[in-house]
Amino acid sequence: MLAGAFRRITKTAASAFSTTAAATNLPQMPPCDFTPKPFDGMSKARAKEVRATHLSPAMLTFYKDPVYVHQGHKQWLFDSDGKRYLDLFAGIVTVGVGHCHPTVLKAVVDQQETLWHTTNIYMHPKIHEYAERLTATLPDYLDVVYLVNSGSEANDLAMAMARLYTGKYDIVSLRNAYHGLSTFAMGATSLGNWMQQMPTRNGLLQSMNADVYRGPWGGSNCREESSQVVDRTCDCSPGECKASDMYAGQLEDVLKHCTPKKIAGFIVEYIQGVGGCMQLPRGFISKAFELIRAKGGLCILDEVQTGFGRMGTHFWGFEAAGCQPDIIVMAKSIANGFPMGAVVTRKEIAASLTSALHLNTFGGNPMACAAATAVLDVMEEEKLQSHALDLGRYTLRKMEELRDKYPIIGDVRGRGLMLGMELVSDRETRTPLAPEIVANIFEDCKDMGILFGKGGLYGSCFRIKPPLCVTKEDIDFAMAVMDIAFQKHQPQA
Known part of the structure; x- marks a missing residue:
């Protein structure tokens, strides 16, 4: 499992991740000098039991093994084990200036x-x-x-x-x-x-x-x-x-x-x-x-x-x-x-x-x-609007590079930092990519440390809408992760 490539995030998280990433040819997550508080809440196993018995089944979750979020800082989320994720969905386009922004x-x-x-x-x-x-x-x-x-x-x-x-x-x-x-x-x-x-x-x-x-x-x-x-x-x-x-x-x-x-x-x-x-x-x-x-x-x-x-x-x-x-x-x-x-x-x-x-x-x-x-x-x-303009254009160009490389990416679109990537099985007919393949790419990206959304009638569009404090280094990391996931799941000719 790709998830096994990650270690618990501590004060030495950046160097630990870099070592692991280099050993497995995974892209290196940008460093973060923030250390989350130790988690001492309900265990994830117990939370799953409570969710199954006391929360509405209409409350959907992403991923086969949902992320159990413990703390957020700017563009980062940390789970109960201390693993760090780059949040490219911003709480469904909500945490505009970043998680727990000090101001x-x-x-x-x-x-x-x-x-x-x-x-x-x-x-x-x-x-x-x-x-x-x-x-x-x-x-x-x-x-x-x-x-x-x-x-x-x-x-x-x-x-x-x-x-x-x-x-x-x-x-x-x-x-x-x-x-x-x-x-x-x-x-x-x-x-x-x-x-x-x-x-x-x-x-x-x-x-x-x-x-x-x-x-x-x-x-x-x-x-x-x-x-x-x-x-x-x-x-x-x-x-x-x-x-x-x-x-x-x-x-x-x-x-x-x-x-x-x-x-x-x-x-x-x-x-x-x-x-x-x-x-x-x-x-x-x-x-x-x-x-x-x-x-x-x-x-x-x-x-x-x-x-x-x-x-x-x-x-x-x-x-x-x-x-x-x-x-x-x-x-x-x-x-x-x-x-x-x-x-x-x-x-x-x-x-x-x-x-x-x-x-x-x-x-x-x-x-x-x-x-x-x-x-x-x-x-x-922090001039976040102009940052969204510059970084959004940069991100769109990087997404176009992936589109030109992988035929399963039928379309990239959006403006600023509200961007989408449509996945297809056939570019000419625009047939949506099979849900199981979309899900596997989605899971792999999560395992490698990035979170984003899905949308569209067929659930075949990846929604990239991060907190506006995201950086160019973050985007480079995210695109490198997606490159690996697309390469793994691109159908062979």
């Missing part, structure tokens, strides 16, 4: 000594300080914040606001989209493997996904600021995308045939996260917004994964898309792991909630707001 940690500890919680029926400083800081990152017209606990809840609230404000009911999303698993949000989600056997579609419709890799239209010149599709040509000139017109035409067809004269709105991700880091073609979102507004609807941009500098070129995904949403939704990196989400919109739209009493008990919790404010401080002080 965020200090802000939370300081706040704990003053006030843990009070609801918004009283006023406290942190929610007001954060609202002012957050709106300063946005265009002037997006000036009202409502804080909640998660992305799903924020998407629910955004769609409710659209319905209340317009007085209309129908909301359109895209196939392959993921907007959460609460009842409302599940209706806007359009990935069959995430759908429960229950009514969720009331007033929620889906249009064809603007997928230039697997969809009927698209090719080698359709993406903006990213790796382009290979093995598929198109006749688009530089700066234009005919595919976006075709997919916008599909949306127009849905609006003509499946909705009344006026609708409530449209919700979309700039890059589809759970859907496999799927990038929409250039210009599509702006064209879609025009169609929606012609029907009286509001345009909602789901920034749960794309916000807070991860795009590199821009702080928010809608800025990269060149569009002006009426409502944006955010969560995940907003507070670096504290349960928090937000809906930001115009005053007149926000006022729609005043038609009845509305309260969120934990929304705007003082500790979460302290953490969220510290995240903005760290983003600015």
Whole structure:
């Protein structure tokens, strides 16, 4: 087993790993001067028993032998045995500035000594300080914040606001989209493997996904600021995308045939996260917004994964898309792991909630707001957005090198440090790689010390979305590990 190549991480972990790696021809993990605390909690064996008997079977885990995480530091995770992992998934794109970042940690500890919680029926400083800081990152017209606990809840609230404000009911999303698993949000989600056997579609419709890799239209010149599709040509000139017109035409067809004269709105991700880091073609979102507004609807941009500098070129995904949403939704990196989400919109739209009493008990919790404010401080002080731009471009080029080397990598895509790698058994047909092979590559990479996500309808896309503090040396290590795993599992001609 590749896992046997690793030793327990101690103060001499870097040299120990280097020795082991050299002996087994494994890439050397970059050094880390952080030493985790000794683990003295419930054993992994006992935790597995508790999970099997007292936790819901719906709580899925990655890997045949799940990682039993004990402590985190910046881009690193340590398990109960002290083994160190490079975290390229950031707690599902959540730990934006790094695990237990000292600035965020200090802000939370300081706040704990003053006030843990009070609801918004009283006023406290942190929610007001954060609202002012957050709106300063946005265009002037997006000036009202409502804080909640998660992305799903924020998407629910955004769609409710659209319905209340317009007085209309129908909301359109895209196939392959993921907007959460609460009842409302599940209706806007359009990935069959995430759908429960229950009514969720009331007033929620889906249009064809603007997928230039697997969809009927698209090719080698359709993406903006990213790796382009290979093995598929198109006749688009530089700066234009005919595919976006075709997919916008599909949306127009849905609006003509499946909705009344006026609708409530449209919700979309700039890059589809759970859907496999799927990038929409250039210009599509702006064209879609025009169609929606012609029907009286509001345009909602789901920034749960794309916000807070991860795009590199821009702080928010809608800025990269060149569009002006009426409502944006955010969560995940907003507070670096504290349960928090937000809906930001115009005053007149926000006022729609005043038609009845509305309260969120934990929304705007003082500790979460302290953490969220510290995240903005760290983003600015450490220049993490520009780092995401430079390192994201570097990572994408390294991923392209792997794609050009291994035919089972059909596509690489993304922007900044939100990147995806699609695995196929046949590049021409784009047939997804067999799940057992995907799983074996995934397991081998974990055994060699890197963690990343999986996504897409077929689970065949590797999602690389690390904390923004990740380094070039980390990326080189990760790509070397993936090189070994792909070489091992590349089918022989």
